Amino acid sequence: MLEVRDISKSFGGLKAVDSASLDVASGEIVGLIGPNGAGKTTLFATIAGFHRPDAGTVSFEGKPITGLAPHRICATGMVRTFQITQPFAGISVRENIMVGAYFRTADRRLAAREAEAVAALVGMTDQLDQRGADLTVAGRKRLELARALATGPRLLLLDEVMAGLNPTEIVEIVGVIRNIRASGVTILLIEHVMQAVTSLAERVYVLNQGRMIAEGTPAAIADNEAVIEAYLGHGAAKVLRA
Amino acid sequence: MSRAVLLCVVGLAAAVAYPLLVPNYLVTIGMLVFFTAFIGQSWNIAGGFAGQTSFGHVVFFGTGAYTSTILQVTYGWNPWLAWPVAMAAGGAVGWMIAVLSFRAGLRGSYFALITLAFAEVFRILANSVPFTKGGLGMLIKADPRPANFQFKDPIWIYYLALLLCIVSLLIAWQLTRSRFGARLVAIRENEDAARALGIDVFAEKVKVLTLSGAMCAAGGTFYAQKYLYIDPGIAFGVDKSVEMLLVSMVGGAGTIFGPLIGSFTLMGINEVTRWLASVVPALKNVQPLSLIVYGIMLILIVARLPDGLMSLFRRRPRHA
Numbered sequence: 001m002l003e004v005r006d007i008s009k010s011f012g013g014l015k016a017v018d019s020a021s022l023d024v025a026s027g028e029i030v031g032l033i034g035p036n037g038a039g040k041t042t043l044f045a046t047i048a049g050f051h052r053p054d055a056g057t058v059s060f061e062g063k064p065i066t067g068l069a070p071h072r073i074c075a076t077g078m079v080r081t082f083q084i085t086q087p088f089a090g091i092s093v094r095e096n097i098m099v100g101a102y103f104r105t106a107d108r109r110l111a112a113r114e115a116e117a118v119a120a121l122v123g124m125t126d127q128l129d130q131r132g133a134d135l136t137v138a139g140r141k142r143l144e145l146a147r148a149l150a151t152g153p154r155l156l157l158l159d160e161v162m163a164g165l166n167p168t169e170i171v172e173i174v175g176v177i178r179n180i181r182a183s184g185v186t187i188l189l190i191e192h193v194m195q196a197v198t199s200l201a202e203r204v205y206v207l208n209q210g211r212m213i214a215e216g217t218p219a220a221i222a223d224n225e226a227v228i229e230a231y232l233g234h235g236a237a238k239v240l241r242a
Numbered sequence: 243m244s245r246a247v248l249l250c251v252v253g254l255a256a257a258v259a260y261p262l263l264v265p266n267y268l269v270t271i272g273m274l275v276f277f278t279a280f281i282g283q284s285w286n287i288a289g290g291f292a293g294q295t296s297f298g299h300v301v302f303f304g305t306g307a308y309t310s311t312i313l314q315v316t317y318g319w320n321p322w323l324a325w326p327v328a329m330a331a332g333g334a335v336g337w338m339i340a341v342l343s344f345r346a347g348l349r350g351s352y353f354a355l356i357t358l359a360f361a362e363v364f365r366i367l368a369n370s371v372p373f374t375k376g377g378l379g380m381l382i383k384a385d386p387r388p389a390n391f392q393f394k395d396p397i398w399i400y401y402l403a404l405l406l407c408i409v410s411l412l413i414a415w416q417l418t419r420s421r422f423g424a425r426l427v428a429i430r431e432n433e434d435a436a437r438a439l440g441i442d443v444f445a446e447k448v449k450v451l452t453l454s455g456a457m458c459a460a461g462g463t464f465y466a467q468k469y470l471y472i473d474p475g476i477a478f479g480v481d482k483s484v485e486m487l488l489v490s491m492v493g494g495a496g497t498i499f500g501p502l503i504g505s506f507t508l509m510g511i512n513e514v515t516r517w518l519a520s521v522v523p524a525l526k527n528v529q530p531l532s533l534i535v536y537g538i539m540l541i542l543i544v545a546r547l548p549d550g551l552m553s554l555f556r557r558r559p560r561h562a
Contacts (some may be wrong), residue, residue: 070440088427
């Protein structure tokens with residue numbers, strides 16, 4: 001479904017993403033993990049059209065989308081959320097989600113109905129009339145999810161939707177993400193909290209210092225020496241095994 | 243909903259009856275209230291709804307005023323026919339400024355400054371190119387016939403201003419309930435999120451500035467036909483830009499009735515201060531008393547009611 005090949009992106013002298021590749025098949029939940037500053041968000045932003053890659057290609061459902069503008073990429077059926085939540089602060093949750101729903105229809109009533117359906121899916125029905133600015137962190141994360149979902153994507157790119165949530169909220173949002181997948185949406189998600197990913201993803205990619213250092217099932221990844229060292233420092237793997 | 247409709251009907255009835263009941267000079271003040279609300283609304287559509295704050299909206303006003311006046315004076319057009327052409331010219335200038343500044347990625351205060359610069363460039367051009375008659379300005383020959391877009395009785399120009407104001411309110415109302423309007427608000431609130439949700443931010447901003455420019459240009463022609471004289475300072479002077487911005491901000495930027503309430507308030511202050519200066523001897527020498535009151539009022543509103551006077555009336559947002 002999504003093929004990312006040898007993407008590189010530098011900012012000034014810093015190589016944020018260095019020849020990274022990944023694949024997502026239809027129906028999967030795929031995780032992208034890595035320590036802080038590994039380049040996960042940059043890779044995401046590049047896939048979604050917010051940055052133009054220095055090298056490499058992205059294709060979605062067989063069509064090349066490298067370097068397309070974000071709204072065109074959204075039109076192909078792939079949409080991203082933001083790690084730092086970006087609610088439309090001055091308008092209600094309902095109006096926030098409607099902006100997404102308007103992507104598929106110009107009819108106000110249909111968009112409002114769609115917004116309510118999506119709100120129900122992510123558990124925001126009670127907050128529909130709250131202002132975006134008045135939401136808690138957990139509410140904002142859900143709103144990111146809901147707005148993106150309302151555009152009717154086939155692939156959802158979720159950037160750290162669990163960061164900043166407490167354990168109960170994480171359990172809830174994991175359930176929400178499972179429901180979304182069950183409704184037929186493929187998911188690629190960034191997390192830097194490992195446990196969150198292992199409970200959701202079937203496959204995990206690990207990015208460190210801009211490079212893809214491992215790929216596999218969560219269990220295999222948790223056992224991978226390079227991954228442990230990326231998280232805990234050089235020599236950590238040996239210490240853990242001892 | 244029904245209460246809002248009732249208020250609108252009562253307001254409209256009062257606005258229609260008003261000029262029949264008051265002396266002529268009050269009719270003209272009423273005309274100015276609606277006219278200023280109209281050009282204020284043209285600012286509000288771009289600056290309030292879409293968040294593209296302009297400090298130089300007068301560029302569209304002047305373009306409209308000069309286009310219809312030149313067509314009329316130099317080429318002998320009927321002003322009614324010149325009116326849509328003036329609007330098209332204002333729309334074209336809006337389109338051009340939008341394409342140039344948004345292609346260059348200008349946002350926020352940078353966009354505001356570039357509009358100010360455009361207005362100044364147009365003012366200087368109008369002062370120096372031959373077809374605007376330069377600093378002398380252009381005089382439209384008085385020939386008060388309705389067919390000529392000139393009216394002997396101020397009541398007709400009052401009703402025309404009222405009509406313009408109603409049309410602008412309907413446009414703003416449509417924005418609050420259409421996809422286009424929802425996208426403009428999304429762009430105002432967060433451009434990156436809007437892009438991620440499939441909105442072509444550039445195209446929408448160009449659209450709204452074109453619309454706003456055309457509306458404002460319609461106001462320019464109206465003004466020229468009312469006063470029968472324009473010069474570069476009147477047509478492209480910064481005070482009209484400030485007026486449009488001020489009535490929207492005071493009334494409530496991004497709301498349907500904001501510019502009208504702002505225009506009503508400012509015109510009221512204007513008249514009350516003028517009257518005060520004439521009856522209180524101590525105030526006689528405080529020349530622009532209205533400006534002092536404006537200033538105080540603006541400070542109070544920015545500090546206490548950042549969403550304008552409209553926020554005093556607003557209840558919880560409701561939805562169909």
